[in-house]
Amino acid sequence: ADLFSIAQEGPGNLYKKPSSLYFCEDGGDIFLPDYAYGISRVQIANNLRAFWSLYYPAAFPNVFNIRPDTVKVDWGFVIGYVLSLIAILFTFDSISSERERGTLRLMLANSVPRHTVLIGKFLGALVSISIPFTLAIFMNLLVISMSRDIDLGADVWIRLCIIFIIAILYLCLFIALGLLVSSSVQNSVASLVILLLTWCVFVIFIPSTFASIASGFSSPMTYDEYFKRRNQNIKELKEEYVTLLQETRGLADKKIQIDSEYVAKGTEQEERLSQEQLTQQIAQIQLARSVTRISPVTLMQHLLEVFVGTGFERHQQFLDNVQRYAREYREFVTDMDRADPDSRHFIGVREGMSQKPVNPESIPTFEDEFSLSRDFNAAAIDLFLLILFFVVLMSGTYLRFIRVEV
Template structure:
């Protein structure tokens, strides 16, 4: 019986307008993310390769061990992350190369090289405010994968109560926990189908460029992020079902869920981020 509820819930969502709009919006954002990544990441890799090549050439010119000890191996460059399309991670504020950390006397030698890392400008980081919205996976997961589950579940129970179908459903030999589990699984599947489709589309576009190929460790991180995103969506589906079960009108359920979403997803992170600085 529970799988019958899952199937019915899933079919209702798949044939709805909100499912089509969800798929369209997610695919459009993921394609935009992939196109921007293909335009910016190869240039970072080319610049990194040129710097490394120049550093190797300079290092080969230092044939004497004492000169190498004095001047060091040259600058060491940080390879750009291949997962910046998922999250920037403040990569622009991190040092991209090592610097000379100082020279020290040792056993009669004049000076020897020591590697150092440039200090971060914490004031610039604290006062930084993005001039435009960065459409990466973090943005899509944080905002859309929390908002869409609420749209799929705000009338899951309150809507059926208004239409009178909830009473008919409970008249069958099915428990209320089984009904809730069935609606949860059906709604979660309906939310994750367009998300997974958009993710596959995104990764397929990114994989077309040789400069943006992902390694084995990168694919593992991508899989972990997708798993976390699925659990994240499941949390908001649970919240939506709880509110829908506690309200008698779908309009009231939608208003309550919108207030919860604005408070938890929009207001609290920005407020706490401002207070922490």
């Protein structure tokens, strides 16, 4: 292969590496593209094309899908909805029912510190729920480990341990919420109603409704606007090139220089427009995710997506890897051209670049890798907020329980 063809055609499709833990949380990957591509699409003149640019296609999962929508029951669903509801059902009457029956008065009549009683109720609920949950996880992993399609390596087991810790922390949060409400009311029925209403608001209503509302405050560039601006840019570029080319008739060296400049200009403006559209789309998603962070289930889902390797954060890592590879690919072309003393060093024109053949094995290859350290950085805010919610609820429970009248 010659250097000019490599520089012009680009690397082609760059695919996202699938996650081995997809069964834990799909993260809405079906709505995110699994590849980006780099090709040359800007025709400046009959014999002149811009170099390849990065493009980010959209995902259209429902175009050919005529089946009814169903809820996918994965770890994210079980932890986010089922586990939190079980925690509420285990704790809604932990204190209020004993106040109704008078057993709490008898218990506190002895020399038992109130915080000991509270810790006992908290640990009792935690152990009662976490033991069957842990057994269910091990059974699930045992079945999955028998499959040859899923490789559970050391890195995957580390991520599974982190996911388990996040699930237990999320469970603790709802146990603390249940104890707080149970210690604040005297009637178990009222406690259950309040907890179910709170659960519906923060687990079901806020994640879906607030995301839709927040996305309405940001309007990214539509594809019609994108193609309109793209066609206008190409039209202006062609007009500038034709005007400047008329001034270089008979000057071959000057024409090569102008061709090189306009190849670079066409490539730059094409990629800048694609990047602008991508940036606006990312900003809209980030706004919606920021607003829904008020919901614990959203925080938990974000954390699961990060450590599972699916969802929006994973897609951003993929895009960063794609853009880093694009820089490496272009630097490779530039370095190969500079290394040839016979080259005229006009990147973008076949006559102005190195004519030496290029070994295909020396061309950089795209590697989309997972990074645990980067995942921790991406999860820092969500993890902090989840811990903060638990600390606030547990502190409120303690302060309320030590003042409760029996």
